Amino acid sequence: MTGEDVTPAIGIDLGIRRSCMAVCRHQDKVEIFINEGGYKTTASYVAFTPTECLTGDDAYDHYTTNLFPANTVYEVQRLIGRRFNDPEVQKLIKRCSFKVIKGTYGLPKVVVEYKGKQKEYSAEEISSMHLVHLKNLEESYLGTTVKDVVITVPPYFNDSQRQATKVAAHLAGLDVLQIIDKPIAAAIAYGLHKKTTETNVLIFDLDDVAFDVSIVTTDEKGRLTVKATGGDTHFGGKEIVDIMVDHIVKEFNKKHQMEMDITENSRTLRRLKDSVQWAMQDLISNSETTISIDSSYNAIDFSTSITRDKFEDITNSFFSKCIETLASFLQDAKIYNTDVDHIVLVGVFTRIPKVQQLLREFFNVNELLKSINVIEVVAHGAAIHAANLIHKKREKAKTLPIVPLLQTVTLSIGVDAHDGVFSVIIPRNTPIPTTNEKIYFTTIDNQRSIPFNVYQGERSRAKDNKWLGEFEVAVSPAPKGKSKVTVAFSVDADGTLNCKIKELTTGLKKEFIINHNKEKISHEVIKKMVKDAEKYKMEDKEYIKIMHARNVLKEYIYNVQRRMKTIGSTDKTRLHAKEIKKMETAIKAANQYIDKNQELADVDEYKKVQDQLEKLCVDIIAQLV
Known part of the structure; x- marks a missing residue:
């Protein structure tokens, strides 16, 4: 697919607990990366x-020693792209060992002790640290720089989570060719994207912390689509491990006539879980195994043998839940068992013979697609897709005409008109010379002028960018939103910023120059500003949402106040003075809330204030209708 002399694109299965990476360099022949410990997956810690700062398996090993559990971060995928009050975030907070707080604009922040200081990190920053580690492993394995990647995410990830994953990758110095769903990648691994008939493929993904089932369809053009997805994001192989640990504790207590309290000894619990996982691995290919732990509890050695049949009997409730979840998913998706053409196994716990047996019986089939290692299959498909994308990209580049390089606007230029939001007039990378304009309105009644501050940068909040200058435009006094001005910015070939203003009510014009290159911004500063914009992309996105909710609330208050002014004497007699006072008090409280909180409130909090105000005002004003 790609040549020896060309830097290949990489497929990354960015897992909740472990990640896997692969490269496809020769006609769909995929290589799985091996990390420094000799493993094909790397801990997402x-x-x-x-x-x-430790990453990967070193971070996981550090965590298991229990020295600083509060300073080890894992399952960051459950945080990324979400807000602090998201139920998924709250679930993680209740059971994780690290601290998560409500950060700026209601986004979650991880708090750790690092080099003697308390530090706060966004989910994107933590994820980028893990991705930097993966990038370094890839480059060490290939002996060349890695930039282009395809990253897989769970099929239920929304746009915000996908964008946040991209931000993390960019912070790690990676260029994301595409974010694709894990089930799609698994289907690609088996060449199902090459089919030219309509096909339904069930992706059965069971790892240690999540259980996902999806139906992927193919059409006559080979297009893959996730038709339905379900499962349980908090049910996985860890449940079966816990069942086995409970069984062993009971057996130990019965044999030694004592109460083993593993809740007070995390080291013993970790050793028990590790022993159970090794035993389960052994039972995949053998009918019997032994679980042995030296000095398991109170310096007592423990050993017990277990057959595969006994293991399946002890953990029967786990297998039953898997099939019940699958059946419920198919029913909700309105898909019959006979509609499924292929079943692809993904995730380490699908290697268990009982899981495979139950799937064969449930669908009445003999074959399951499992020839590709179930732990590697998603990364495998992502690597093939990455190779296809990079091939198309290079073929397209060959057909494009050579265009002379143009000088461009290095950073976006715009204004803060009134609400603190950076309103871009000339976007970054616009070829110069260039001209662009926007219309701005008055925001209060009888406003006599509109002040503008000019900024340059990529952040959504104006004050986070570089301030270039200011100007003020006189306008005709009128009700809010009636007077307006056109602000036209043009950058000439010398990089000089010209501002032309036209007051549209009177037709009066004003013109001046801001030489925004008088303090030339260095290339390093520009790179930092662009990187910061990427780093804080999610915060900026939330800031825009919050300011929008705030402005909507202010607009509602303004409209209610105008309505109250239009209530005539007859109307007033119909409205009890007490009711009018209620409205005035509620409006005053809402205004005070806006003034107090400014940018600190959540979108939901602004909406809550507006909902309460609307309920009161609508009920009262409705009496006049």
Whole structure:
């Protein structure tokens, strides 16, 4: 697919607990990356110590020693692209060992002790640290720089979560060719994207912390689509491990006539879980195994043998739930068992013979697609897709005409008209010379002028950008929104910023120059400003949402106040003075809330204030209708 002399694109299965990477360099022949420990998957953990930041398997090993559990971050995928009050975030907070707080604009922030100081990190920053580690592993394996990647995410990820994943990748120095769903990648791994007939493929994905089932369809053009997705994001192989640990504890207590309290000894619990996982691995290919732990509890050695039949009997409730979840998913998706053409196994726990047996019986089939390692299959498909994309990209580049390089606007230029939001007039990378304009309105009644501050940068909040200058435009006094001005910015070949203003009510014009290159911004500063914009992309996005909710509330208050002014003497007699007072008090409280909170409130909090105000005002004003 790609040549030896060309830097290949990489497929990354960015897992909740472990990640896997692959490269496709020769006609769909995929290589899975091996990390420094010799493993084909790498722990999605980041740990902070008094001296360094650990990532990958080193971070996981550090976590299991229980030295600083509060400073080890995991399952960051459950945080990324979400708000603090999201139920998924709250679930993670209740059971995780690290601290999560409500950060700016209601986004979650991870708090850790690092090098003797308390630090706060966004989910995107934590994820980028993990991705930097993966990038370094890839480059060490390939002996070349890695930039282009395809990253897989769960099929239920929304746009915000996908965008946040892109932000994390960009912070790690990676260029994302595409974010694709894990089930799509698994289907590609088996060449199902090459089919020219309509096909339904069930992707059965069971790992240690989540259980996802999806139906992927193919059409006559080979297009893959996730038709339906379901499962349980908080049910996985860890449940079966817990069942086995409970069984072993009971067996130990019965044999030694004592109460083993593993809740007080995390080291013993970790050793028990590790032993169970090794035993389960052994039972995949053997009918019997032994679980042995030296000095398991109170210096007592423990050993017990277990057959595959006994294991399946002990954990029967786990297998029953898997099939019940699958059946419920198919029913909700209105898909019959006979509609499924292929079943693809994904995730380490689909290797268990009982899982495979139940799937064969449920669908009445003999074959399951499992020839590709179930732990590697998603990364495998992502690598093939990455190779296809990079091939198309290079073929397209060959057909494009050579265009001379043009000088461009290095950073976006715009204004803060009134609400703190950066209103871009000339976007970054616009070829110069260029001209663009926008219309701005008055925001209060009888406003006599509109002040403008000019900024340059990529952040959504004006004050986070570089201030270039200011100007003020006189306008005719009129009701809010009636007077308006056109602000036209043009940048000439010398990089000089010219401002032309026209007051549309009177037709009066004003013109001046802001030489925004008088303090030339260095290339390094520009790169930092662009990187900061990417780093804080999610915060900026939330800021825009919050300011919109705030402005909507202000607009509603304004409209209610205008309505109250139009209530005539007859209307007033119909409205009890007490009711009018209620409205005035509610409006005053809403205004005070706006003044107090400014940018600190959540979108939901602004909406709550507006909903309460609307309910009161609508009920009272309705009496006049």
